[in-house]
Amino acid sequence: MEHDVDDQEVLAANRAFYAAFEAGDMDAMSDVWEHTERVVCTHPGWSTLRGWASVASSWFALFHNGQHLQFIVTAEQATVAGDVAWVTCDENILAGDGASGGTVAALNLFVREGAGAWRLVGHHGSPVAPAT
Amino acid sequence: MEHDVDDQEVLAANRAFYAAFEAGDMDAMSDVWEHTERVVCTHPGWSTLRGWASVASSWFALFHNGQHLQFIVTAEQATVAGDVAWVTCDENILAGDGASGGTVAALNLFVREGAGAWRLVGHHGSPVAPAT
Numbered sequence: 176m177e178h179d180v181d182d183q184e185v186l187a188a189n190r191a192f193y194a195a196f197e198a199g200d201m202d203a204m205s206d207v208w209e210h211t212e213r214v215v216c217t218h219p220g221w222s223t224l225r226g227w228a229s230v231a232s233s234w235f236a237l238f239h240n241g242q243h244l245q246f247i248v249t250a251e252q253a254t255v256a257g258d259v260a261w262v263t264c265d266e267n268i269l270a271g272d273g274a275s276g277g278t279v280a281a282l283n284l285f286v287r288e289g290a291g292a293w294r295l296v297g298h299h300g301s302p303v304a305p306a307t
Numbered sequence: 308m309e310h311d312v313d314d315q316e317v318l319a320a321n322r323a324f325y326a327a328f329e330a331g332d333m334d335a336m337s338d339v340w341e342h343t344e345r346v347v348c349t350h351p352g353w354s355t356l357r358g359w360a361s362v363a364s365s366w367f368a369l370f371h372n373g374q375h376l377q378f379i380v381t382a383e384q385a386t387v388a389g390d391v392a393w394v395t396c397d398e399n400i401l402a403g404d405g406a407s408g409g410t411v412a413a414l415n416l417f418v419r420e421g422a423g424a425w426r427l428v429g430h431h432g433s434p435v436a437p438a439t
Contacts, residue, residue, distance in 0.1 A: 256418055257389050299349075
């Protein structure tokens with residue numbers, strides 16, 4: 176049962192990440208992440224960013240470029256291993272007219288703080304090529 | 308110092324993964340991975356594969372499609388958190404004539420077994436768009 180509780184906590188942290196992302200809310204995004212040098216973030220098509228300063232700058236830039244993304248997150252699967260957890264999910268992006276704007280496959284990595292909160296330490300998103 | 312030893316062990320496991328990849332050696336690739344349902348693998352442009360059976364099938368297919376990849380792995384950075392570790396690195400792919408064939412940004416996730424060996428439980432690779 177404890178395992179289930181952990182999974183639910185991690186999935187809640189994952190949802191908080193996507194809520195901040197969709198809202199373009201820099202304060203909420205800042206709360207989601209661990210503020211350390213060890214965090215890593217790879218946006219689709221980007222090189223890997225390392226350290227909270229670089230990662231925070233990238234979200235700030237994304238939130239201020241006028242692009243507002245909406246998506247439906249599906250296929251969430253959480254795995255907890257001690258105080259580390261990873262979630263895989265699909266970010267199904269909605270285009271402005273509600274049509275499909277493609278899918279991004281994501282791997283999100285969380286670490287449990289001493290106080291029990293799960294913080295994001297890694298995000299890797301990559302575009303899924305359309306089926307041919 | 309122990310932290311450094313852990314980092315070195317994880318980087319060695321990461322190198323074993325790329326050695327198996329370059330050699331197209333299914334036995335070596337099988338040794339690198341944990342054989343469980345919780346493993347995840349996202350090849351560039353692919354949807355996320357879950358579970359060792361699916362992941363193993365994908366490597367078998369990649370190794371038997373006649374495509375032989377060679378690459379230079381750079382920017383390896385390992386972080387150890389208890390019995391879980393993650394490595395980010397760049398896979399700089401060499402084209403047949405030795406020219407650059409593009410770069411894949413990778414996030415590799417390892418878990419330490421009871422016996423002390425690090426096994427791969429997650430691989431996510433995505434193409435880095437050329438700088439414009």
